[in-house]
Amino acid sequence: MPMEDEVSAHAPDVDDPAGRPRLLVWQDELNASPGYHAIALMDYIRRIGYVFQGNVAQYNALVAQVQDPTHVLAAFDISNPRAHDELLSEVERLLHNVLMALSTRIDQQRVFLKEHFSTDTALTAEYSARIKSDFDGYAPAAFLRGLRNYLTHHRLPVAQSRQTFSKQSFSVTFVLLRQPLLEWSRWNSDTRGWLAAQDDELEIVPMVDSYARIAGGFDKWLHERINLKYAAAIREYEEAADAFNREWDQAFGL
Template sequence: MNVDILKQYLDKIQSAPEQSVIREIDSLKWSFKIFAGNYVELIKLLKFLEDRPESTKLWDVKRKQDLYRMFEEIGRLLFNYLAAASMLIDHTRRCIKKLYRDQKYLEFSNEYEKEKNRLADSDTHQIAQGLRNYIQHRNLPAIGSKITYTPETGLNKAFRILSQSLLEWDKWSPAARRKLQSMGESFPLRDFVEDYFNQVDAFYKWLGGKQTELHRVDVERLNGLKEDAKLAFKQAGMITERELKELDN
């Protein structure tokens, strides 16, 4: 088998419509991983500061500058988290528009709109989107910390976003403004971050499951092309059994 024939196998895979579909879906999965990675970084820091006994020393008056640096780091990670969410939303919009314009996807498109609107209309999402714009166009939100002690629960540390300075901004959606007003002077940062991640995560688990159903045949066809190519390369002596197994893993 000559090189030109082997090249045809590779070209067939690269030009297959199924390859373009799978590449687009994989790209969207990568965007979600970026969002999830930013969540993990932020929540890891908040858990350390709020839950670990050794972080208490940061509230010592002699460690004031160290605590301020923690506030700055929280602000940086919060913006990264919200910016990654916004990027993910934009990427999803492009992906859906590109892949599901055909009439055969009408039922899925209707389901998608319903699930998308459920997420978009949630108070948490409205605040997340507004907060991202607030940080980008105005400033980092004012974040405060509070230490309390009770005999029942012991020492409790919490970081909270202060609402007053946020409400001075006039670009909030009506839903976000109402929610901010209802939460009083401040709201717990960690609860907000976790709640938003859980909502976004649930949506993308639903979307991923739907895409798996919709493109099962595409994946099977593409895998068939890859198997044909691997067999051709094996017969030509250009790939070993060990390398074949590595490609399958």
């Protein structure tokens, strides 16, 4: 990626020819510096991940909420089936958001790498290797990506709740029925084979949770890898920014 000229840690001595105050000239130089650009790249990776992780957090919050019998028992009242249908509708809405964000994260990261790091063969090779080791090693990852296509282009997956309770405990989870999923013709052969080998009810909650943990670790690695690549430029920017802030505070009596 092309890098701009280095920026000094000291303010310009004079205003620019257009008469702009030197602090604004200095601020523009800082914002055009390689270090500032590198920090912006890392922030973008964080934001891509946040969209996905935020949707997963909402999904998990509902799962946590229904573990409270006082909150959820009304949804299992057989005299009021609509309450249970509404619960499943909310589960499906949140799962939809998770899967859309999952796909968005993948697509946007690919575009990001191509746009900013296509000439960095070392980083792109590490990126590809990490995808293979982190995601290809988790079998449900391909299923979740395919489930997004199933949901988008075919139908909502058939979701059900499953309750486990005794005198001492109560728990609720959500499952997808395998057979309706297998009726879709557009699974690739590997995913179809994996799906056919699963139980009749797929426990979707731990799949989403595990994928989110893997994605979070991957995004943290990418963030840190970009930081390593531009460590010197970021350090120079931070030193210059500290000097700018001191002069800004002095100028305005802060």
